[in-house]
Amino acid sequence: MKTYANIWQDIVRIREKKPLIHNITNMVVMNATANALLALGASPVMAHAPEEVEDMTGIAGALVINMGTLDARWVTSMKKAALHAKKLGKPVVFDPVGVGATAYRTQVAKAFLEEFAPDIVRGNASEIMALAGANGLTTKGVDSSHTAEAAHEAAKELSEGHGIVVVVSGSTDYIVYKEKIAQIRNGMPMMAQVTGMGCTATALCAAFAAVNPDYFEAAVGAMGVMGISGENAGKLASGPGSLYVHFLDSLYQLEEKDILKGLKI
Numbered sequence: 491m492k493t494y495a496n497i498w499q500d501i502v503r504i505r506e507k508k509p510l511i512h513n514i515t516n517m518v519v520m521n522a523t524a525n526a527l528l529a530l531g532a533s534p535v536m537a538h539a540p541e542e543v544e545d546m547t548g549i550a551g552a553l554v555i556n557m558g559t560l561d562a563r564w565v566t567s568m569k570k571a572a573l574h575a576k577k578l579g580k581p582v583v584f585d586p587v588g589v590g591a592t593a594y595r596t597q598v599a600k601a602f603l604e605e606f607a608p609d610i611v612r613g614n615a616s617e618i619m620a621l622a623g624a625n626g627l628t629t630k631g632v633d634s635s636h637t638a639e640a641a642h643e644a645a646k647e648l649s650e651g652h653g654i655v656v657v658v659s660g661s662t663d664y665i666v667y668k669e670k671i672a673q674i675r676n677g678m679p680m681m682a683q684v685t686g687m688g689c690t691a692t693a694l695c696a697a698f699a700a701v702n703p704d705y706f707e708a709a710v711g712a713m714g715v716m717g718i719s720g721e722n723a724g725k726l727a728s729g730p731g732s733l734y735v736h737f738l739d740s741l742y743q744l745e746e747k748d749i750l751k752g753l754k755i
């Protein structure tokens with residue numbers, strides 16, 4: 491199957507080009523996602539001042555918009571950066587963290603989706619269902635209370651409605667683009683007990699999108715690499731703390747054979 495070769499080619503490109511990934515992300519995961527991008531081979535920068543986001547997006551290979559710790563000033567920055575990225579044709583990857591938990595998050599996420607049609611949206615099942623659904627669906631916070639299986643119809647609806655790639659993460663990851671769907675069954679359950687793993691998946695989608703203009707393929711690559719690295723880390727970890735450390739090491743040490751032998755797509 492060609493998928494593994496495409497993924498490996500993208501990893502090689504990321505390691506060679508070290509694309510700058512501009513992250514407007516939440517305060518919980520800044521360090522974790524920067525480390526994961528570095529371990530993969532990309533070059534992260536976290537910058538959210540409205541005075542500089544356009545300049546930063548201008549020199550980046552992709553933009554991550556993550557609404558984990560929202561406030562009004564950050565929303566201004568997110569919109570400015572996204573508008574600029576769209577103008578320049580650079581990929582925008584959106585993580586609607588906690589959408590559905592509060593009216594503010596839901597309003598901001600839906601407005602962002604309508605206004606900018608980000609190239610890739612990555613969320614957990616509850617978030618994708620809340621983003622697609624009527625105003626009624628609520629989420630508990632940032633963790634999912636639904637299975638990814640329950641959300642793939644919602645993902646399809648969002649993808650078709652906005653012409654974007656939608657990723658639902660979980661025990662199986664679903665990557666959806668209109669009528670196309672890929673399922674990845676890598677990873678391990680303890681990944682959900684390390685904060686920032688979802689945000690890391692989103693950041694990796696941006697790194698892959700910076701080197702591969704086929705954003706469906708890019709998202710498949712990112713989720714495959716997340717899952718394989720998580721699985722490899724899980725073999726060495728004794729709890730969430732060591733899982734995180736081994737995850738970074740596994741990402742850094744990825745070899746072609748890990749993709750060839752490990753990818754469950």
Ligand SMILES: Nc1ncnc2c1ncn2[C@@H]1O[C@H](COP(=O)(O)OP(=O)(O)O)[C@@H](O)[C@H]1O
Pocket residue numbers: 613614615632633634659660661662663676677678679680681682686687688689691713716717720
């Ligand atoms: N039960 C599970 N089995 C395997 N992988 C999982 C499981 N739960 C989460 N993951 C993986 O952990 C990463 C984060 O996903 P998830 O926990 O759904 O995101 P979030 O942190 O946004 O809630 C993804 O790469 C996903 O594939």
Ligand SMILES: Cc1ncsc1CCOP(=O)(O)O
Pocket residue numbers: 516518519558559587632684685686687688689690
């Ligand atoms: C705990 C928390 N609170 C606001 S953002 C955040 C991090 C969420 O990260 P992830 O969705 O990757 O687990």
Ligand SMILES: [Mg+2]
Pocket residue numbers: 587588613614632688689
């Ligand atoms: Mg999340």
